[in-house]
Amino acid sequence: MGTKEEIQEDVAIAEKESTQHQIILYNDDVNTFDHVVDTLISACEHTLEQAEQCSIIVHYKGKCGVKTGTYDELKPRCTMLLNADLNAEII
Template sequence: MAEKVIYKDDISIELKKPKMYKVILLNDDYTTMDFVVEVLMIVFHKSATDATQIMLDVHQKGKGVVGTYTYDIASTKIAQVEQMASERGFPLAAVMEPE
C-alpha cells in the first residue's frame, strides 16, 4: 500500500511500505534444543515460552518461523544467529523468505 504525501508547493511523493521477510530457523542433527531456545531469546527477544514453542516447531517440522522483518533487520538477525552458532560449534542455520 502506498501513501501519498503532498507538500505545500504541490510536490507529491509516494511512500511505500518496505517489503517484509520471514526469518526461518532450520533443523539439524547437532544443535541442542537449549541452544536454539537461547538464540531465540537473545537474538529475537522471545519469551521462554515462545522460544520453546518455536524450537519445538524447528525440531518436529524441520523449520520454524521466528518473525517477520525488513530485509536489513532480517539479514542482521541471520548473521547474529550464525555467529552465535559458530562460536559454540553448532551448525544452526537461518534463512529468510519474502512474505
C-alpha cells in the same frame, strides 16, 4: 471495481507485505534445545515460551518462521543465529 480509496489501500497493503521478510530456522542434528532457545531469546528477542515453541516446531516440522520484519531489521538477527551455528535464512 473498487473506489479510488479502496484501490489505494490495496496498493499500500501490497507494498507493506512486499517489504516484510521472515527468518526461517531449520532443524539440525547438532544443536541442543537449550542452545536454540537461548539463541532465539538473544537474537530474536523471544520470550522463553516463544523460543521453546519455535524450537519444538523446528524439531518436528523441520523449519519454523522465527521473526518477521524488513530485510534490514532481520539481517543482523539472522547473522546472530548463523554465528551461533544455527541454520537460518531470510525469505
